[in-house]
Every structure is written in structure tokens, then in C-alpha cells.
Amino acid sequence: xxxxxxxxxxxxxxxxxxxxxxxxxxxxxxxxxxxxxxxxxxxxxxxxxxxxxxxxxxxxxxxxxxxxxxxxxxxxxxxxxxxxxxxxxxxxxxxxxxxxxxxxxxxxxxxxxxxxxxxxxxxxxxxxxxxxxxxxxxxxxxxxxxxxxxxxxxxxxxxxxxxxxxxxxxxxxxxxxxxxxxxxxxxxxxxxxxxxxxxxxxxxxxxxxxxxxxxxxxxxxxxxxxxxxxxxxxxxxxxxxxxxxxxxxxxxxxxxxxxxxxxxxxxxxxxxxxxxxxxxxxxxxxxxxxxxxxxxxxxxxxxxxxxxxxxxxxxxxxxxxxxxxxxxxxxxxxxxxxxxxxxxxxxxxxxxxxxxxxxxxxxxxxxxxxxxxxxxxxxxxxxxxxxxxxxxxxxxxxxxxxxxxxxxxxxxxxxxxxxxxxxxxxxxxxxxxxxxxxxxxxxxxxxxxxxxxxxxxxxxxxxxxxxxxxx
Numbered sequence: 437x438x439x440x441x442x443x444x445x446x447x448x449x450x451x452x453x454x455x456x457x458x459x460x461x462x463x464x465x466x467x468x469x470x471x472x473x474x475x476x477x478x479x480x481x482x483x484x485x486x487x488x489x490x491x492x493x494x495x496x497x498x499x500x501x502x503x504x505x506x507x508x509x510x511x512x513x514x515x516x517x518x519x520x521x522x523x524x525x526x527x528x529x530x531x532x533x534x535x536x537x538x539x540x541x542x543x544x545x546x547x548x549x550x551x552x553x554x555x556x557x558x559x560x561x562x563x564x565x566x567x568x569x570x571x572x573x574x575x576x577x578x579x580x581x582x583x584x585x586x587x588x589x590x591x592x593x594x595x596x597x598x599x600x601x602x603x604x605x606x607x608x609x610x611x612x613x614x615x616x617x618x619x620x621x622x623x624x625x626x627x628x629x630x631x632x633x634x635x636x637x638x639x640x641x642x643x644x645x646x647x648x649x650x651x652x653x654x655x656x657x658x659x660x661x662x663x664x665x666x667x668x669x670x671x672x673x674x675x676x677x678x679x680x681x682x683x684x685x686x687x688x689x690x691x692x693x694x695x696x697x698x699x700x701x702x703x704x705x706x707x708x709x710x711x712x713x714x715x716x717x718x719x720x721x722x723x724x725x726x727x728x729x730x731x732x733x734x735x736x737x738x739x740x741x742x743x744x745x746x747x748x749x750x751x752x753x754x755x756x757x758x759x760x761x762x763x764x765x766x767x768x769x770x771x772x773x774x775x776x777x778x779x780x781x782x783x784x785x786x787x788x789x790x791x792x793x794x795x796x797x798x799x800x801x802x803x804x805x806x807x808x809x810x811x812x813x814x815x816x817x818x819x820x821x822x823x824x825x826x827x828x829x830x831x832x833x834x835x836x837x838x839x840x841x842x843x844x845x846x847x848x849x850x851x852x853x854x855x856x857x858x859x860x861x862x863x864x865x866x867x868x869x870x871x872x873x874x875x876x877x878x879x880x881x882x883x884x885x886x887x888x889x890x891x892x893x894x895x896x897x898x899x900x901x902x903x904x905x906x907x
Contacts, residue, residue: 447749448597451679453671458649459597459748461694462815463687483592484852484880485746485753485824488585490564490626492557492759493780494832495844496793497522501786502834507793508844509538513862514899523796524846530807533821535847535897536860540869542831542840543890544569544581555616556838557761562622564831565755567870567889568631574619581889583628584827584873586635588880589753600753601745602627603644603738604637605731606760607722627755637757641705641737642726648745649698667702669695690814694747701740708733731767732802739806746820747813758799770798780835792835796844803828807848824849825880829869843869847876847897854879859899871895 445465451458460466497508508524510517517536519525527534545563547553552572562570568581585600593599608624625634638644649668669676676695680688705726712718712725719729728734735758742754759765764775772779772791779795782788803826810821829845832838847855863872870889875897877885 445682451672451675453668453673453675456650456668456671458668458672458695458698459750461690461747462749463683463690465683465687482852483752484854485820486585486588486880487742487753487824487826488565488583488626488755489826489828490561490755490757490759491796491799491828491830491844492561492761492763492832493776493835494830495523495796496782496789497796498833498839498842498844499782499784499789499836500834501784502789502793503842505790505793507789508796509536509862510860513538513860515858515860517860523793523800523844525797526801526804527807527846527848529804530811530848532857533807533848533850533855534857534859535855537845537847537863537869537872537895537897538860539842539863539865540845540867540872540895541833542567542843542869544870545831545840551617554838555618556832556840557623558614558616558618558620559622560761560831560840561624561626561757562628562634564829565626565873566628566631567868567873567891569890570618570622572617574617576619578619578621578634579631580622580628580634581631583626583755584877584888585627585753585755586629587877587882587885587888590629591882592880593751593753596749596751598647598745598751600627600635600755601644601647601751602635602637602755602757603742604639604757604760605734605738606639606757606763606765607720608637608639608760623761624757626757635755637755640724640726641701641734641741642709642724644738644741645701645705648741648750667699669699669702694744697740697744701737701744704733704737731765732769735802736805739802739809742806743809743813743820746810746824747815758802767795767798770795782836784836800828803848810849818850818852821848822850823852825851825855825876827873827876831869845869845872851879856898859897861895861897861899863895867895868892872897 447466449460495508496502506521508522519528545560559570562580565583566581571579589600614620614623621634627635708728709725745751762777772794779792811819813820826848833841833843870891872895874888874891875894
């Protein structure tokens with residue numbers, strides 16, 4: 437134990453100042469004196485951190501041609517798989533934390549009645565984490581299902597300051613119906629606290645930052661702090677100094693790194709806001725001032741905020757919508773200049789399918805940044821990556837056909853020892869994605885859940901003893 441005074445600090449301790457409330461990362465000083473030594477790690481939360489990430493428009497590998505080229509999932513099932521050909525190649529350094537689940541279907545996103553035909557883009561996002569078919573409406577009488585992340589937040593997130601947070605990258609809150617008789621709520625929302633309650637998402641990093649660290653004090657105090665153009669940390673200097681004097685050298689280093697990470701994120705957001713308010717021509721003039729024009733910069737900021745929130749146990753649950761259906765955004769860094777939605781409608785042309793696969797590859801290449809941050813952030817005696825479950829997938833399969841077969845899905849992280857990693861599982865034809873998600877929920881501690889969405893059973897994410905190693 438590296439603590440000077442012997443005084444125990446609560447896991448819920450926060451450094452408070454004018455319009456600021458900065459929670460602390462896990463410190464040795466938070467371990468009660470009677471639990472020091474080998475059991476010190478138990479002072480860190482043993483609840484798994486959960487991140488659910490949706491990327492719309494499916495994958496090139498869900499197409500008949502793309503699957504033969506392994507543009508998403510690898511050719512080999514089991515453990516000896518090669519990620520090189522497909523969109524998941526950037527995850528090679530993290531294969532020990534990677535579980536790929538291929539060949540699952542999202543039936544809830546399919547059309548059931550004639551008026552629903554063609555509306556796949558406008559209902560699919562609501563299905564991803566609920567695995568339930570949405571009620572077609574342009575009004576307020578929405579109905580889908582309770583989402584996976586909210587089942588977890590309701591059970592294991594209520595003792596954190598923020599039970600869950602919902603983030604996004606693309607524009608949201610478009611007025612009126614989207615198309616094919618669907619309200620935009622279905623397009624904008626992947627988190628549902630109940631079948632009739634979609635949860636709002638945050639696009640602006642400044643808003644997310646303020647929700648995490650600027651909730652102290654009154655509305656007037658928070659406004660004064662922002663107007664003063666000073667770091668949120670400037671308002672808690674005295675309390676930080678007092679705490680430093682109470683901590684030993686290792687805890688002081690942990691605290692300094694954490695506070696510097698907060699300050700650096702503030703700097704980055706401030707630079708973005710300054711540029712966007714300068715009158716310079718923007719690529720996305722409709723976006724809030726805190727939203728960078730760069731997709732990569734935006735995603736990384738949102739990932740950094742999630743790591744800080746997990747480190748301080750402000751929340752254990754994030755949903756992150758990285759795209760919006762029918763988006764015309766261009767991702768030149770992928771090597772393809774075709775807008776996203778038109779690129780997804782490749783017409784079965786082999787070169788166009790390959791190009792769409794490059795966009796998929798670019799999107800997944802955002803993940804190693806996040807995984808590395810989690811791996812390098814300790815929580816007790818384990819990294820946040822060991823303590824996290826990160827679900828990445830899409831409710832669509834081949835976007836050219838608007839189908840929901842063979843949808844892309846993988847899970848990263850150790851989930852507190854519940855995920856083996858280094859594993860590619862290929863489900864039998866017709867397996868609902870809900871079956872795999874039900875097993876994820878069991879691994880998250882929701883063992884009493886007998887069904888989820890349209891599940892027909894549980895598809896285990898652990899390798900069976902009889903599992904073949906050739907696909």
C-alpha cells in the first residue's frame with residue numbers, strides 16, 4: 437500500500453470546485469487497510485465495463501463474393517485464423533482479446549409487412565441491441581425492445597454516478613419521419629431503456645465532457661466556469677494539492693497521469709471549437725462547434741472520454757453509434773472516395789465490393805486506438821481491457837440487398853476472464869445474433885436471462901471441446 441496517512445479514500449471520492457466534479461481513478465489508497473496485500477485488487481470494481489458499437493450498412497464480407505475473399509471474417513474457424521485479407525486485419529495485435537462471431541442473422545430488421553419493404557435503413561439501428569422488430573410509425577407511439585446495454589445498466593450501473601451514456605458520430609435529431617413510414621428515432625437510437633423509451637445520444641465531445649466532469653455546482657457556476665476560458669482542473673487546484681500531500685508516490689503518479697489526460701482532452705476540444713468558430717470553411721457546417729470535421733479525430737475523442745469514464749468508474753456502460761444509415765459521408769483515408777451509402781450499394785460488382793471492404797477496414801482500424809488505451813489503463817491488478825467487453829457489429833448483412841443475413845459481429849476484451857479470446861466462431865446457418873448476445877449477457881452477470889429478442893437458445897462464445905479448427 438502506497439498511502440501516507442493511512443486514511444481510506446472512498447471509490448466515490450470527487451474533487452469539487454466551481455461547476456466541476458472530477459471523479460478519481462482507482463488508487464491504492466482506496467483499498468481499506470484490512471484488505472491490503474494480495475486482496476487489494478478487489479477494491480477495484482469487479483463489474484465488467486461494457487461498450488456496444490454499431491457501424492451501419494453491414495459489410496462487404498456478407499456478400500457472396502466478399503465472403504469468398506474473406507473481406508470480413510477469416511477463412512479458418514477456431515484459433516489459427518488469418519486476419520490479413522479482411523476488414524479485421526488491424527486487430528491482429530489484439531487477437532488474444534478478440535472473439536469473432538460470424539454467420540449470425542438479425543431477423544428483427546427484416547420486413548414483415550408489405551409497407552415495411554424497403555425501409556431496412558430506417559429501422560435497423562433500433563434492432564441491433566434489442567434484436568426486436570420495431571413498430572412502424574412516424575409518430576410518438578414507438579416500440580422496439582429493451583437493449584442489451586440497458587439490461588446491463590439497470591442491473592449493474594445503478595451504483596455509478598451515470599448508469600450509462602450514449603454517444604454518436606453522425607448527425608441526429610432530424611425532424612419528422614425518415615422514410616418508409618419510420619420516425620427518425622429508430623435511425624438515431626441504439627439504446628432503449630424499455631420498448632417505448634429510446635435514449636438520446638450525444639454527438640458533441642464538449643457535451644459529453646461536461647456531463648462527465650462538469651456536473652458540480654449550480655447552472656450559474658458552470659456557465660461562469662465556461663466563460664472564464666479556463667480548464668476544469670483550475671477550479672479544483674486546492675483540492676488536488678491537498679490530495680497529493682496525502683498520497684504516496686505511486687498513487688501521485690496515477691493521479692497526475694489521469695488529470696493530464698483530462699486536461700489534454702480539454703485542450704483538444706478547445707482547439708476544435710476555436711477553429712470551428714474562426715470562420716474557416718467547414719466540411720460539416722451543420723455540426724456543433726465541438727465536433728471535429730475529421731471522422732478519426734472525432735472517434736478518438738469519444739474513445740478517450742470512455743476510457744476516462746471507466747477509469748474513474750463514472751459509468752460502466754457506453755453505447756456508441758459510429759455511423760448513420762444512408763450516410764453520404766466520404767472516408768478518403770480508406771482509399772475510397774465514393775460516399776458511404778452509395779459505396780454500400782455495390783451492385784455486385786467485384787471491384788465495388790472490394791472498395792466497400794476498404795471502407796469497412798478503415799472503420800475497424802479505429803478500434804486499436806481504443807483497445808490500446810484500455811490496455812494501458814490499470815484498474816487494480818488488471819487493465820481496463822481485461823475488465824471490458826466491447827461489442828462491435830451491424831444489424832445489416834449485405835447492404836446491396838438490404839438483407840440481414842451473415843451480419844458482422846465481434847467482441848473484444850477479457851470481460852473479467854469470461855472471454856477466452858483468439859477465437860473465430862462460425863454459427864450454423866440461420867443462427868440469430870440474439871443467441872450470441874444472450875451468451876454475452878450471461879457473461880456480463882445476467883445469468884438469469886432465459887431469452888433475448890428473438891433468441892432461440894444460447895450460442896456460446898467459448899470454444900466447445902469438439903470444435904473443428906477448419907472453416
